[in-house]
Structures are given as C-alpha cells and as structure tokens.
Amino acid sequence: DQQVKQNSPSLSVQEGRISILNCDYTNSMFDYFLWYKKYPAEGPTFLISISSIKDKNEDGRFTVFLNKSAKHLSLHIVPSQPGDSAVYFCAAQAGGTSYGKLTFGQGTILTVHP
Amino acid sequence: NAGVTQTPKFQVLKTGQSMTLQCAQDMNHNSMYWYRQDPGMGLRLIYYSASEGTTDKGEVPNGYNVSRLNKREFSLRLESAAPSQTSVYFCASPKYSGSSVPGELFFGEGSRLTVL
Numbered sequence: 001d002q003q004v005k006q007n008s009p010s011l012s013v014q015e016g017r018i019s020i021l022n023c024d025y026t027n028s029m030f031d032y033f034l035w036y037k038k039y040p041a042e043g044p045t046f047l048i049s050i051s052s053i054k055d056k057n058e059d060g061r062f063t064v065f066l067n068k069s070a071k072h073l074s075l076h077i078v079p080s081q082p083g084d085s086a087v088y089f090c091a092a093q094a095g096g097t098s099y100g101k102l103t104f105g106q107g108t109i110l111t112v113h114p
Numbered sequence: 115n116a117g118v119t120q121t122p123k124f125q126v127l128k129t130g131q132s133m134t135l136q137c138a139q140d141m142n143h144n145s146m147y148w149y150r151q152d153p154g155m156g157l158r159l160i161y162y163s164a165s166e167g168t169t170d171k172g173e174v175p176n177g178y179n180v181s182r183l184n185k186r187e188f189s190l191r192l193e194s195a196a197p198s199q200t201s202v203y204f205c206a207s208p209k210y211s212g213s214s215v216p217g218e219l220f221f222g223e224g225s226r227l228t229v230l
Binding site for chain 1: 118145147154155156157158159162172173204206208209215216217218219220221222223224
C-alpha cells in the first residue's frame with residue numbers, strides 16, 4: 001500500500017515558466033512533509049519542508065502548499081531553470097520517535113528546457 | 115568534507131554471495147539510516163539506528179542485517195544475495211544536530227548493487 005504517491009512520473013516545462021509537482025498521501029498520522037531533489041549518481045538532497053499545522057512555506061523560488069483535507073501537497077518552482085532538472089521526491093514523516101523514518105513517493109522527473 | 119561516506123560505490127554479486135555495505139558519518143549524530151531506491155518505488159527504509167548500540171527494522175528489512183559498530187559507522191549486510199536485492203542503497207544521517215526540520219537527512223552518494 002503506497003502511502004505517499006506521486007502520480008506524474010515526469011514533467012517537462014520551459015525555462016522561466018512555473019513547474020508544479022504534486023503529491024498525495026493517505027496516512028493521517030503524517031505531520032511533516034518534505035521535498036527532496038536528486039541528480040543522477042548523487043544522493044537525494046533536502047529542498048523544502050512543511051509542517052502539518054501550516055498550509056504554505058516559501059524558500060526563494062520554491063513554495064510548498066499543503067491541503068490537509070485533501071491529503072495533497074504540491075511544490076511550485078518559479079521561475080524554473082535548467083539546473084532544476086532532476087528527480088523530485090515527496091516524503092512524509094509521522095513525527096515523534098519517527099524522526100528520519102521517511103515514507104517516500106515514487107518520484108517525478110522534472111526536465112526544464114532552455 | 116563533513117557528510118556521509120559509503121563504500122563501495124558499485125558492486126556486482128552472484129546469487130547467494132554475501133557482502134557488507136559500509137557507511138560512516140562525521141557529523142557526530144546519533145541516528146543513522148539505510149534506504150534502498152528502486153525504479154517506480156521511491157526510497158524505502160531498510161533499517162535504522164537511533165543511537166549507538168541500537169538498531170530497528172524499517173519497511174523492508176527481510177534479507178538484511180545491520181551493525182552499528184560505533185557512533186560513526188553503520189553497516190548493512192546481505193548474507194545471501196538475491197536478484198530482488200539489486201538496487202541503489204543510500205545511507206543517511208540527520209543534517210543538523212537537533213535540527214528544527216524533522217526528517218531533514220543528509221544522504222550519502224549511494225552504492226549501486228547488482229545481483230546476478
């Protein structure tokens with residue numbers, strides 16, 4: 001049972017436009033959500049996170065939105081740059097003693113064309 | 115450079131062979147984690163260690179054993195490798211001690227394992 005799902009395996013956007021990556025979850029115990037970015041032959045790197053008590057968090061070009069009632073979160077990248085081309089993983093954590101025990105989505109391959 | 119170091123980076127095994135993946139972190143953190151990444155599955159937690167001397171199963175522990183040798187090192191052992199264990203393995207540790215961002219992990223570069 002996939003508790004965190006990224007239903008779009010890939011996304012292609014033009015440089016300068018907005019990239020929107022989506023993620024759905026089923027476990028109501030998740031209270032922290034994160035996005036990781038991964039380049040080929042490297043480990044994932046943390047990008048941005050959001051607590052379940054918030055509905056939006058911004059960090060420069062990156063914004064994460066959380067809709068708890070719909071169990072849905074999204075990552076917006078504005079403006080998109082070619083260097084943003086990577087695999088993006090959504091991840092969730094149940095908190096408390098679950099620190100670091102993340103449940104990941106399948107990933108979305110983002111390609112930003114110059 | 116501070117971080118998480120994994121060895122080896124690549125390994126090819128035959129079914130039934132054994133091997134150990136090594137992981138070391140120099141950030142002096144208590145907890146360490148082993149994940150595997152498979153196409154279409156994302157990353158899945160195999161085992162974790164909350165502190166030196168303790169280990170616990172994650173989501174997919176079958177076929178693996180771990181050892182938390184000391185605070186720095188956390189190894190993952192495949193006693194009898196199977197083709198289903200062909201994967202990329204990542205070791206991780208919290209990025210900051212007492213991080214205010216739960217789940218923010220620093221990952222190693224990965225170990226690509228192929229079992230024939």
